[in-house]
Amino acid sequence: MTRLEELLATWIPMQRWFAGKGVPVDAVRIESEHVLVPGAPGLRMLVVAVGQRSRTDRYQVLLGLRTPDAIGDELAHAVIGLCAPPPDLGGRAPVVAYDAAHDASMTTHLLERIAEDADGGPVRFRRTSGSTVRTGLRSLVLTGEQSNTTLVYGEEYVLKTFRRLWPGRNPDLELTSALAAAESDYIARPYGWIETDLVDPDTGAAVPTTLAMLQKYLRSATDGWVLAATSVRDLYASPGVPPGDAGGDFAGEAERLGAATAAVHRDLSRALPTDVLGPRSQARMAGGMVARLHAAVAEVPALAPHADALYSAFEALGEVDTDLPVQRVHGDYHLGQVVRTDTGWVLLDFEGEPAVSVRERQRLSSPLRDVAGMLRSFDYAARYQLIGHPENDALAESARAWAQRNRDAFCEGYAFGGGVDPEKHQVVLRAFEYDKAVYEVMYEARHRPGWIGIPLDSIMALTR
CATH class of the missing domain: 3.30.200 (Phosphorylase Kinase; domain 1)
Structure with a gap:
């Protein structure tokens, strides 16, 4: 009879949330199993260790157990497989294991x-x-x-x-x-x-x-990415019209989002520890950016023509001779992490980058890192609809104008809302933004090659 670990070894790599796609799974082990609802039907919380090459990651599985005759059509899509019953259930009849997140x-x-x-x-x-x-x-x-x-x-x-x-x-x-x-x-x-x-x-x-x-649950919320994409779509439907004159202009919302971001940063700086990075620490941070750039150029040769301009920006950060205030920040900030409600903008998903440890995500950083993340998101919102578009070349200038208008509006709102004025900290902001763009080039090359033109075009425009 099939063991649960064997089923999980097949099922987990197929899930959207599995982080190790493309790498063979060497071992799967149930590290801990906690019975939340005994019996069958029953509910268990599993911590599953998945080994791949030299690393092991842990995943949470909400495991449901039912007898085969108790799996209806509504749970068929969540089935993991038929397995031997856990010892605490007794008996020898197999049970169906399934993803209980789908079982209300x-x-x-x-x-x-x-x-x-x-x-x-x-x-x-x-x-x-x-x-x-x-x-x-x-x-x-x-x-x-x-x-x-x-x-x-x-x-x-x-x-x-x-x-x-x-x-x-x-x-x-x-x-x-x-x-x-x-x-x-x-x-x-x-x-x-x-x-x-x-x-x-x-x-x-x-x-x-x-x-x-x-x-x-925010009933009236609309995703920021959706709102921005709608604005861009309206602009593309009106060729030759400046972004501010097209229907659905987003600049007012971008400015309000900037002010909301500044307010959140201000509250985080009051509620949690802060510090400053001296010139030596900033030089080390710049060195990390340079190392990532070298790795990216080696993997994506199309980035090489822009490497000198990127390197110069990182070198400029390393030569800053004033202290840089740091604090807790969002850490993975973009238009998909904000929603617009009836009363204004709301920021979500302060989890940071799930691919790195909690300890890494708790490190203090400049709030300009979040600002840079949102600026990159405006570029993506402006450009992604042009992928495969028959009028790509004709609309490219409109895309750049939309992105610039909303970048400016966001920065103005951020400064007006009490954040550090991005215009007065261009060396730091530029380094964070270039570093993010280099990361995007690597990501797209590995996962969405058809999108790699977005960060490459942005880098070309930013480094002119």
């Missing part, structure tokens, strides 16, 4: 336990102090999520379950909680979280680790 009858228990603030056992359910959580709501999995799995409960809450696990408190929970305590108007209120202990391989200590976080 099981995920209702997660909401109930957060509401109860259930603190016993190896999996702990926490409710945010002073909050009340409504139960009895059915969940639905949001589609399109890349690195995590998000459940929507009615029109009240979203529960983001973190698939790839790193020991420690997830920065999304940490920063959102700090901003909620600061009474920020620009976040979705947190209501609770789920955690367990994972052993930190570097220290050998068991560390409380975030498995999921519960937040307010």
Whole structure:
């Protein structure tokens, strides 16, 4: 009879949230298994270690178990496979293992336990102090999520379950909680979280680790990327019309988003530690950018003609002789991480880059790193619709004009909102933006070769 580990070894690499695509899986081991709902139907939380070459990553699997006759059509797409029953179930009849994130009858228990603030056992359910959580709501999995799995409960809450696990408190929970305590108007209120202990391989200590976080569901929210793309589409439908005169001009929203970003940065600097980087530390940071550039040029020769201009920008950062203030920042900031509600912009997903450890993501950085990330996002929003477009060349100038108009508006809003004035810190901002563009070239070359022209064209325009 098939063992569960064998099924997971086939199933996990096929999931959208699996980070090791393209690399053979050497071993799969269930590191820990916690029974949340006993029996069949039942619910378990698994921490699964996946070995690939010289590294091992951990993933969270919400595992459902049912008898074969209890799997209906609504769960057929979530089936992992038929396996031997766990020892605690008794009996010899095989059971069906499936992804229980898609089973509303099981995920209702997660909401109930957060509401109860259930603190016993190896999996702990926490409710945010002073909050009340409504139960009895059915969940639905949001589609399109890349690195995590998000459940929507009615029109009240979203529960983001973190698939790839790193020991420690997830920065999304940490920063959102700090901003909620600061009474920020620009976040979705947190209501609770789920955690367990994972052993930190570097220290050998068991560390409380975030498995999921519960937040307010923003009913009227529209994704920032969608709004920007609509504006660009309106512009392309009016050839020759300046961006400010076309329907759906986005500049006003970009300016308000800049102000909201500055307010969040200001609240983070008040709620959490800050520091400064001296010239020597900035030179080391610039050295890291140069190293990434050399690796990118070796992998993507098309970047080579622009290498000297990029290198000069990084060298200029290394020669700055004034201190650079650093603090906690978003860390992976772009138009897909913000939503527009009836009352204004809201920032989401403070998780940072899921591919690096929690410890790395907690490092202080300049808020200009977030500014640079959003500026790159404006360039992407302006250019991606031109891929394969029959009038690509004719519309390229309109794309550049749209991106520049919204970049300027965002920076003006950021400075007006109390952030450091990007215009007065061009050396630092330029280095962060070029470093991000180099990363984009590498990403596109590996994952979306048809899109590589976006960062390459941007670099060419930026380094003129």
